[in-house]
Amino acid sequence: MTLYSRPQLRLLLAVAATLLVGLAVRDWRAGFPEHAAYLDRFDQEPDPPPLPSPARHRSSPPIRPTSKRDALPPRDAARPRHASPGDDGIQPAGAPAPEPLDLNRASFEEIARLPGVGRGLAERIVDERRRRGGFESRDDLRHVLGLGPKKRAALRDLVTVARPAGTEVSMSPATVSPEMPAVTEK
């Protein structure tokens, strides 16, 4: 003769376990409010940084688009996709050294493809670039959340900030992209 039947035991145990988990979560949330707040918003995009109102920017375009051609480079582009200089220092023979990526002109997709930079970090880099109107130097990357000293060192040879944004972007004819054979420029 037991006190409770098996189904009753199951229900009671489930309730007790739930209460215990609730207790643990409550204390954790109280202890780490920032983490909890972050978790509660993990599936929501933060608001994009504000753009200037037209009144303040009459004479110069506030946003220079990142590049004339934001097309994705071909998959087999010369730049190795995962190698970083710290890996083992060995480049495949004959492969050209990777050309540094100009962060002021690179597209979101190009930045996201840098080693150690995912879409989330690339978003913050692009947002920071837009907020500052372009990076003056690589040191400006300090202000991007998630780009610590180690990651910046790893990226040092892969990125440049060749041309401060705000200077004229030349209107040279855009290249015909492989994706769009139909649209060509005359």
Added chain:
Amino acid sequence: MPWQVAPLLPLAVTFAGGLVAAAWLPGAPLALLPAAALSLTGAIAALALGRDGAAGLLLLAAVVVLGALRPGPSLVTAEHVARLPLPVSLTVEGEIAAEPVRWAPDRARLLLDAMAFQDGGERKPLMGRVQLTVYGESIALGPGQRIMAEVRLHRPVGFRNPGAFDYPAHLRREGILVVGSARGDRLEAITPDDPPWPIRVKRWAVDTISRQLPPAAAGLLAGLLLGERATMPRDADEAFRRAGVYHVLAVSGFNVALLASCVFLTLSLLGLPRRPTAVVAGGALVAFALVVGGHPSVLRATVMGLGLLLAVLLDREPQLLNGIALAALLLLAWRPVDLWDPGFQLSFGATMGIILLAPPVTSFLTGRGWSRWLAAPIAVSLGAQLAVTPIMLGHFNQLSLIGVLANLAVVPLAGVATALGLVALLASLISEVGAELFFNALWLLLLLLRGAVRIAASLPAAMVHLPAPMLPATAGWYAALALLPWSASSRPARRGAVALALLAGALSAWPWLRPEDGRLRITFLDVGQGDTTLIELPGRRRILVDAGAAGPYRFDVGEHVVAPFLWNRPAGRLDVVALSHSDPDHSGGLRAVMRGLGVGEFWENGYWYAGSEAALRAVERSGAIRRILARGQRLWVGDALVTVLHPAGPMESENDLSLVLRLDWRGVSVLLTGDLARHGEAAVLERAEPVRALLLKVAHHGSRFSTGAAFLEASRPAFAVISAGARNPFRHPAPETLDRLAASGARVYRTDRDGAVIVETDGVTLSVTRWARGTTERFELDPERAPEGTKRTAERTAAPGDRGP
């Protein structure tokens, strides 16, 4: 044979058939009364003669006629609000008909049953239901309350585009002939906000949840438990749609079944006998339905749940098909218009799919050695998905490819979360501390749920957008599904099902396979106050110029008008999206367009200003090639040449920075001017660039500061299209502009009056369709391009629905 065990099923089907017939064959419904009487008499006679089969058929015929009779004429009496000289501003007294929906912090939607209005100090009777949008803060409002409001009333206007959702017809079915707006501070309460108890319970539950949980989790739980969708964060809402698990947020059979089984299980574990438990569970179901409100899905599930409990009480074998048929009959007899409601169709479709398709699919899978624990959920998910696919495509152009799998993870999580949410709410009646613990455990569970949904939604091709299926394709699809239960045992049934499914697929694919007509088609969409132009070139090349309005608290035209219009066309992607300038009435809809469709190139003027942040982010993430255009550039799209006429450099105002594009194709030139104003026009004319055009998109919605006489003199359009919203606050188009256009000799088309304006040409002839009026004018293009440009051959080819003056 299912109908032998479900005698109500043929009745429900024939009644619904009668309703559909009545909608298609409007006429004198009372003339049908003798027909009903005749078939009933016939049925009785056949019964007396011993011909039972004939009697049954005649009975069903009578039910069809009854269904056709049911909708009845809606009477618009002399006091009806629709008889007022609309549009009108006046003070109305009325009773609030439903809980107001606050869909943005300073916007609420209110249903008001009008009772009286003030006419020069005199109180006159008034009747009829009005839907009001209330702007700004207002007093607390609740159903049953009587209020006095200063309102502006007008007739509802939808977006009149090909294949678009007919909003006025939808409102008419809801019994709403007049809509309006009111300022929140101009509402006065006559009686206090004293709603009935179900509303109080719902408010208390929403309050408790939002007090105990952080905002995003609270919004999700309110959706799961109570079907409250106004509080759902937008990103989470979209993720649920993409993952194909949105049904857990609509209160449905899922919640009702869960509630019933929770109550049943708990009480029987507490040792209550079976029958009292069933009675209590039934009471809980009815109370729950009252609290969450009378959505068709809730009512269906409640009726079916009560049927199941009744079977328990009577010790009978529950008969699901009979239950669903009873639910359909009751709902349609009570509210026949629900038949057209997506919620009704999805709820009944999914349930029928589960009842009829899940058992054969399960036995098929277990026969292949699958575990029952995996086969049964997959079969349920697949059955529901197969049955609702045409409905989802027809209403929303959405087909979730991940849905069947995502449901395997999401439904159990959502089920546990719903049950725990109910427990937590009950606990908060007893002890705040205990409730807090439950809610904290729930928070973790909701995080897991959101994580699962997020993963499913972020897969590529989680959801595809396809045109709404044609009626024959839908019919073929359902016929194939109907054969599915038999196809395991019978070879002809299997072949028939495959053939019918292939037929449905081929019919749906036909628009893609059909040879093109080789014409240039330009559609100026009716997007209210804003601009959207779709240029379709031979070779299936498509250019979209601007995407309509949207904003934080505004209706997203991109999501609800532009993207569905594009999805309904048989072409997967846009070759080019061009943005004239970043004003929200041109760029707002870009977010939905760039996210919902593949885009090859994005053309812009390079200037982005406040208000277009979301659009810019969507463009940056879309992977489209971006081009900044400037004067002098020429681009070929297929065999059409696009010339950029403007801008060449900084201008004083952002409207003057608008991209001005001229498209030339087989001697037809089209000038698209964005919101170009006076200075911009002067800058365009300064250059010797030819601006002559056959068709002009009039700048800035017909503002009086645009489209000056000099510009018209230079461009000399034969056709001019103005894109403006009906009753827009800017009073566009301006009479001065209309006068100038009339003086120039251009034929003017306006989206505010004509709905979508569709221009089609093959280079020799040109036709213009005014969608809202259902008329098409045909013109012959003069090869010499004389100043008049055209010679009209036929005008106003009468089309069905022609109600133009």
